[in-house]
Every structure is written in structure tokens, then in C-alpha cells.
Amino acid sequence: MDADVAEQLAGERVLLTGGAGFLGSAVRRRLEEHGCDVCVPRSREYDLRLESEVDRVYRDMQPTVVIHAAAVVGGIGYNRDAPASIFDDNARMNLFLLSKAREHGARKFVGIGTICAYPKTPPSIPFREEELWHGYPEETNAPYGFAKKLLLVQGQAYAQQYGYNATHLLVVNLYGPGDNFDEASSHVIPAMVRRFMEARDDGRDEVVCWGDGTPTREFLYVEDGARAIVRAASLYDSPAPVNIGSGYEISMRALAETIADVVGYTGTIAWDTSKPNGQPRRLLDTSRAASEFGFRAETPFRDGLCRTVEWYERARA
Numbered sequence: 473m474d475a476d477v478a479e480q481l482a483g484e485r486v487l488l489t490g491g492a493g494f495l496g497s498a499v500r501r502r503l504e505e506h507g508c509d510v511c512v513p514r515s516r517e518y519d520l521r522l523e524s525e526v527d528r529v530y531r532d533m534q535p536t537v538v539i540h541a542a543a544v545v546g547g548i549g550y551n552r553d554a555p556a557s558i559f560d561d562n563a564r565m566n567l568f569l570l571s572k573a574r575e576h577g578a579r580k581f582v583g584i585g586t587i588c589a590y591p592k593t594p595p596s597i598p599f600r601e602e603e604l605w606h607g608y609p610e611e612t613n614a615p616y617g618f619a620k621k622l623l624l625v626q627g628q629a630y631a632q633q634y635g636y637n638a639t640h641l642l643v644v645n646l647y648g649p650g651d652n653f654d655e656a657s658s659h660v661i662p663a664m665v666r667r668f669m670e671a672r673d674d675g676r677d678e679v680v681c682w683g684d685g686t687p688t689r690e691f692l693y694v695e696d697g698a699r700a701i702v703r704a705a706s707l708y709d710s711p712a713p714v715n716i717g718s719g720y721e722i723s724m725r726a727l728a729e730t731i732a733d734v735v736g737y738t739g740t741i742a743w744d745t746s747k748p749n750g751q752p753r754r755l756l757d758t759s760r761a762a763s764e765f766g767f768r769a770e771t772p773f774r775d776g777l778c779r780t781v782e783w784y785e786r787a788r789a
């Protein structure tokens with residue numbers, strides 16, 4: 473437990489949307505450890521894409537703090553197949569959640585944003601928060617990234633006009649136990665873990681990965697991500713967005729080799745260059761999170777990956 477966080481957050485009634493999801497579950501555990509009363513609206517009870525349902529959530533739960541982590545998310549294939557619903561669903565949820573938070577008197581709103589909001593090729597690497605608007609996002613992620621960017625702009629407008637305390641965190645790709653391993657909608661780490669495990673178990677000697685292996689990505693262990701969000705919720709009161717990452721960059725080729733090694737797959741790895749690479753490089757400058765609320769990622773990549781693989785081996789058994 474972080475004493476500085478507990479001092480600020482203990483006794484708060486926190487509305488945590490998406491609190492039963494991959495990231496949300498880790499945030500929920502951490503908030504509860506710090507003495508918060510956490511309310512999680514499930515989608516089967518409250519469809520947060522509907523204004524009337526969002527109103528009802530606030531009436532029923534009367535939170536003092538909101539952490540908005542609900543979203544429709546997926547990997548590159550899912551973003552290619554469903555860009556319209558990804559944009560619509562996320563934009564609607566974001567708009568209603570923040571506007572109603574203010575109307576219903578929640579004192580603080582933390583929006584969970586994404587690295588996908590960044591331009592495809594920002595002017596410098598690592599990506600700095602100041603460069604968020606210097607170019608169009610990578611095309612496959614743009615509808616998702618823009619729906620999240622609307623929430624940032626909305627929060628900054630509310631801060632300016634109403635003095636409202638809205639914060640926005642730009643979270644890098646997450647991984648860890650509890651991730652989504654569904655074939656159609658998973659992100660790259662669970663998708664590769666699953667494919668390498670199945671090839672290992674079936675005795676296949678080739679696994680084909682998308683793209684040419686050159687793009688780089690940064691990954692943050694989900695428990696580190698949850699710690700960052702809870703620290704920001706308690707210690708950061710500014711509408712200026714903050715990058716949340718690990719500062720560790722790895723190429724897709726090195727990622728595939730590391731996953732194959734951890735999983736125990738010994739065949740070859742082929743690259744299907746007819747499939748998209750996505751954004752060429754992804755690496756965040758994480759200095760603002762360190763200076764503003766003392767967050768630094770702690771989990772070494774390989775340790776986090778081993779825990780993820782162990783979890784999935786158990787879960788599928």
C-alpha cells in the first residue's frame with residue numbers, strides 16, 4: 473500500500489467503470505487496498521453508451537471520484553473490422569460519463585486514454601505529451617484513438633469553463649494475467665502466447681506472425697498500470713495529459729522470439745508481410761508521471777511475461 477495514496481483516497485466512493493475488465497480488476501483491487509468504497513457498473517446492468525443509463529449510474533452510486541476505464545477495445549484485426557462501432561461506442565460512453573460526473577457532483581474524473589491517440593509518426597521518440605496533436609494517428613487505430621482524444625478535449629474544456637477536476641492518462645499497451653486471449657479481439661501479447669502455445673502442443677514447426685517484425689512496441693504490466701492510475705487519481709489534479717508507460721521498447725521480432733522462448737516453442741517464426749505493421753515505433757516519455765505523482769514501472773518485461781504465460785496455462789487447463 474502507498475501511504476500517500478491512502479491518505480488522499482481512503483473513504484472515497486469511487487465509480488470505476490470497466491472495473492470487471494482486465495485493467496479495471498487490477499485497479500479495483502488496488503483501490504480497495506487503499507480503503508476506497510468501489511462501485512463497478514456492469515454492462516448487463518447499465519449500458520454506458522446510453523445517456524439515461526449513465527444518469528442512473530450516478531443516481532444509484534453517488535460517487536465522489538470517477539475512474540472511467542470502460543471501453544470497447546481490441547487488437548489490430550478488431551480495429552480494422554469494427555472501426556465505426558469502436559468510435560461510436562467509446563465516444564458516447566466518454567461524453568456521457570464526464571458530463572454527468574460534473575452534473576452529479578463527483579469532485580474528480582480520471583479518464584483512461586491510450587497511446588493510440590498519438591500521431592503515427594510523432595516528431596520525436598520517445599513520445600512527449602506536448603506532441604499529441606502533431607499528426608494523424610496510425611490509420612487502423614485512429615477511430616479508437618480519436619474517441620479517446622475527445623475525452624481529453626472535453627476534460628480540458630470543463631477544467632477551463634467550470635474549474636472541473638478532470639485528468640487524462642495516456643496508457644501504453646498493457647499485458648498480464650487476466651488479459652483477453654480471444655482469437656478475434658486479443659492484443660498482440662495474448663495473441664502470440666496463444667498461437668505459440670497451440671503450435672507447441674500440436675507439434676507444428678512454423679508460426680506465422682503479422683507484418684515484417686520491425687515495428688517496436690512498449691508494454692506495461694497491468695499491475696504497474698493500476699498503480700499508476702490509483703496514484704494519479706489521488707495525487708494529480710491537472711487537465712494536462714500524462715503518459716503511463718514502462719519506458720521499455722521491444723521490436724515485434726524480439727517480442728515473438730521472447731514469447732516463443734518463455735512458452736517453450738522451438739519451431740520457426742515466419743512473417744506475413746501482406747498484413748499491416750501498424751505504427752512503426754511506440755515508446756513513451758514517462759517523465760511527467762514520475763515528476764507529477766511519483767510513478768515508475770517496476771516489473772521487468774520477462775518477469776511479467778512469465779507470470780502471464782503461467783496464468784494462461786492454468787486458465788485454459
Ligand SMILES: NC(=O)c1ccc[n+]([C@@H]2O[C@H](COP(=O)([O-])OP(=O)(O)OC[C@H]3O[C@@H](n4cnc5c(N)ncnc54)[C@H](OP(=O)(O)O)[C@@H]3O)[C@@H](O)[C@H]2O)c1
Binds near residue numbers: 490494515516585645
Ligand atoms: N488493454 C490495453 O492494452 C490498454 C491499453 C491502453 C489503454 N487501455 C484502456 O484501458 C481501459 C480498460 O481496457 P481493458 O483492456 O481492461 O478492457 P476490457 O478488459 O475489455 O474491459 C473493458 C470493460 O468495459 C466495460 N464496458 C464495455 N462496454 C460497456 C458498456 N456499453 N457499458 C458498460 N460497461 C462497458 C466492460 O464491462 P463488462 O465486463 O461489465 O461488460 C469491460 O469490463 C480502456 O479504457 C482501454 O481503452 C487499455
